[in-house]
Amino acid sequence: MKQVDVTVVGGGLAGMIAAVAIARAGRHVALVAPSWSKPDGRTTALMDQSIRFLERLAIWDRISPNASALSTMQIIDGTKRLLRAPTVAFRAAEIGLEAFGYNMPNTILIAALNDATHSEGNITRIDAVATAVDISDRGVSIALDNGETIESTFVVGSDGRHSMVRESAGIGVKTWSYPQSAMVLNFAHALAHQNVSTEFHTESGPFTQVPLPGNRSSLVWVQKLDEATANAAKSLEELSRLVEDRMQSMLGKVTVEEGVQVWQLSGMTARRFGKGRAALIGEAAHVFPPIGAQGLNLSLRDIISLADILGDRPQQPIEASAGDRFDRKRRIDILSRTASVDLLNRSLLSDFLPVQMLRAAGLHVLSALPPLRNIVMREGIEPGRGFKIRPSIFTEKLRR
Numbered sequence: 001m002k003q004v005d006v007t008v009v010g011g012g013l014a015g016m017i018a019a020v021a022i023a024r025a026g027r028h029v030a031l032v033a034p035s036w037s038k039p040d041g042r043t044t045a046l047m048d049q050s051i052r053f054l055e056r057l058a059i060w061d062r063i064s065p066n067a068s069a070l071s072t073m074q075i076i077d078g079t080k081r082l083l084r085a086p087t088v089a090f091r092a093a094e095i096g097l098e099a100f101g102y103n104m105p106n107t108i109l110i111a112a113l114n115d116a117t118h119s120e121g122n123i124t125r126i127d128a129v130a131t132a133v134d135i136s137d138r139g140v141s142i143a144l145d146n147g148e149t150i151e152s153t154f155v156v157g158s159d160g161r162h163s164m165v166r167e168s169a170g171i172g173v174k175t176w177s178y179p180q181s182a183m184v185l186n187f188a189h190a191l192a193h194q195n196v197s198t199e200f201h202t203e204s205g206p207f208t209q210v211p212l213p214g215n216r217s218s219l220v221w222v223q224k225l226d227e228a229t230a231n232a233a234k235s236l237e238e239l240s241r242l243v244e245d246r247m248q249s250m251l252g253k254v255t256v257e258e259g260v261q262v263w264q265l266s267g268m269t270a271r272r273f274g275k276g277r278a279a280l281i282g283e284a285a286h287v288f289p290p291i292g293a294q295g296l297n298l299s300l301r302d303i304i305s306l307a308d309i310l311g312d313r314p315q316q317p318i319e320a321s322a323g324d325r326f327d328r329k330r331r332i333d334i335l336s337r338t339a340s341v342d343l344l345n346r347s348l349l350s351d352f353l354p355v356q357m358l359r360a361a362g363l364h365v366l367s368a369l370p371p372l373r374n375i376v377m378r379e380g381i382e383p384g385r386g387f388k389i390r391p392s393i394f395t396e397k398l399r400r
Contacts, residue, residue, distance in 0.1 A: 002124065004030040005318060006310060007142055007152040009130050009165050011036070013044070013106070014282030014299040015158035016113035020057050021303050022156070023122035025311025027318075030124045030150050031117055032142065040106040041259035042184055043218040045070060045197075045210050047101035050300045062112040068211040069099035071195040080203070099195065101297075103210045103218060126150070130159070133168035135278050137320050153318045154277050154310065161268055163284035169323075171272045171280070178265040178345065180205050181228035182290055183221040185260045186212065187243060190252030193217055198250065205345060206291055207246055217251065219243065220290045222345070225264065232262045265289045269338055273330045274323035279306055286334050288341045298337055305329045 008019045011033025019031040046054070054060040074089040092100045117123050128144040133155065140155040157165025166173070193211040200207040205222025212218055221243075223231065231239065236256050244254035268287040273280050281302040288294070309325050310318060319325075 002030060002126075002148065003151045004028045004124065005152060006030070006154045006156060007032060007140060007150050008156045008158055009033070009133070009142065010158035010160060010163075010282070010284070011117075012158060012160070012282065013109060013113065013296060014303065015156075016110075016117050017054075017057075017300065018156055018158055018281055018303045018306065019123050020059070020113070020116050020120055021053075021307040022310055023120045024057060025307045026122075026314025027310055028122050028124070030126055030152065032126045032128060032130055032144065032150065034129060035127050036110060036114070040110060041186065041257075042106045042261070043103055043186065043210065043212060044106055044109055044296055045101055045103040046300070047297050048097055048099070050297050051101060053300055053304055057116070059112050059116050062115065063104055063108055064102070066108040066213060067102035067104040068193075068213050069195045070101050070103060070197050070211065071099050073100060073197045073199070076198060076200050103197075103212060105212070130164055133165050135169055135276060137276065140277055154279075154322060156306065157278060157280045157284040158282045159284055161283045161287050163280065165278055166270060166280055166284050169272075169275045169278040169280075171270050171275055173268050173270050175266065175268045178267070178289065179225055180222050180265045180289070180345075181225055181262050182265055183223060183228055183231060183260065183262045184219070184290070185221075185239075185243075186216060186218050186257045187240065188216050188255045188257065190215065190254075191250075193251060198247075200246065202246075205289075208291075209247060209251075215251075221246075222265065222289065222291070228262050232260065236260075267338070267342060269334065272327050273302070273334060274326035276323045277318070277320060278323045279326045281306065285330075286338055288338050289345050291341050291345055294337055294341055298334065301333060302330055 005027040006022050007030045008015050008022070009032050011031055015031065015033060019029050023029045051060060054063070071093070072089055072091050074087060076087050090100070092098060117125055126144065128146045128148065130142050131145050132143040134141040135155065140152050142150045142152070142155065144150065155165055157163045159165055192215060195211055197208070197210045204224045204227060206220070207222070208220045209217045231242065234242065236258070239260065240254045240256045243256060247254065266287065267289070270280050270285050273285050282299040285302065286298065306326055309322055309329070
């Protein structure tokens with residue numbers, strides 16, 4: 001029987017980052033997860049707040065040579081509707097940053113996190129699957145498929161949308177689905193992307209190109225279910241021509257790479273994000289469409305808050321109410337981000353004229369008012385950051 005302060009169940013990106021952060025906060029951590037076996041051809045875009053967090057964990061230097069900066073993010077209305085919004089460009093330099101964030105291959109991120117979890121003295125990696133989780137006021141007991149048992153004073157559920165930790169804590173979920181699928185792929189292109197990410201808003205959802213190192217980009221293309229099925233059956237050559245056409249040839253000739261993935265979109269939020277001696281992070285807590293690079297960035301904010309709570313007094317036992325503190329701390333951010341992504345996605349699908357007018361008007365205002373655009377950009381990379389601007393400065397900019 002192993003005894004630790006905290007057990008993290010689930011070894012995905014969020015689980016490994018959580019293990020490192022909590023260990024660096026002074027707690028002895030057991031990371032329970034089978035070793036990675038499947039190659040992951042996807043990419044991840046991390047915003048400035050997340051990058052600074054990885055810097056504090058001494059992980060970013062290993063990743064940065066293989067990441068591409070997101071210096072400009074532009075939105076183009078690619079619909080054929082009567083009311084179309086103007087193109088809006090958000091430039092990191094407007095808020096004093098070199099980049100909003102960076103996009104990187106998941107293989108690089110996974111390798112760096114694997115190294116960090118293996119080299120951290122406060123982490124015990126256990127190559128096993130949790131088969132039962134018992135949470136009480138006194139502590140947590142976790143049975144593994146290798147016959148071992150782990151005793152800890154706190155458990156972190158990072159075990160996906162079908163989380164055993166969440167179920168063991170008696171936490172319910174709210175789920176919903178969308179009539180859409182997301183196609184994810186990487187492609188090479190003839191022209192340089194110049195660190196510009198472009199999101200086309202279409203009637204079926206966002207079509208988002210994100211830079212990668214060199215003349216390569218990743219793409220998240222949200223489509224109607226039947227459209228995604230038909231496009232997934234196309235050859236790479238046909239798909240390349242289709243992507244180039246949807247990109248309006250902005251990056252020249254496109255060559256789609258092997259590894260195209262498609263899955264139906266759905267959403268989920270847990271009724272609570274922490275309870276007693278348990279906390280939920282990542283997809284154990286929240287799932288929503290891959291829009292606006294919010295997924296892992298939201299999970300990292302979960303981890304930042306959790307590490308602060310568990311590392312507040314590392315020499316003292318973890319309180320039985322730590323999970324409740326975490327729930328209170330994370331609730332507003334998670335629910336507001338989930339609602340905003342859901343609203344944006346549904347507004348693109350809606351043929352209701354007033355909804356189209358509101359979306360177009362909102363983008364027009366952002367295009368015309370730099371101070372408001374400044375706030376939106378700051379809020380996009382770190383909640384609360386946009387409203388730290390002094391009101392007098394905001395008023396002066398509006399007057400000008």
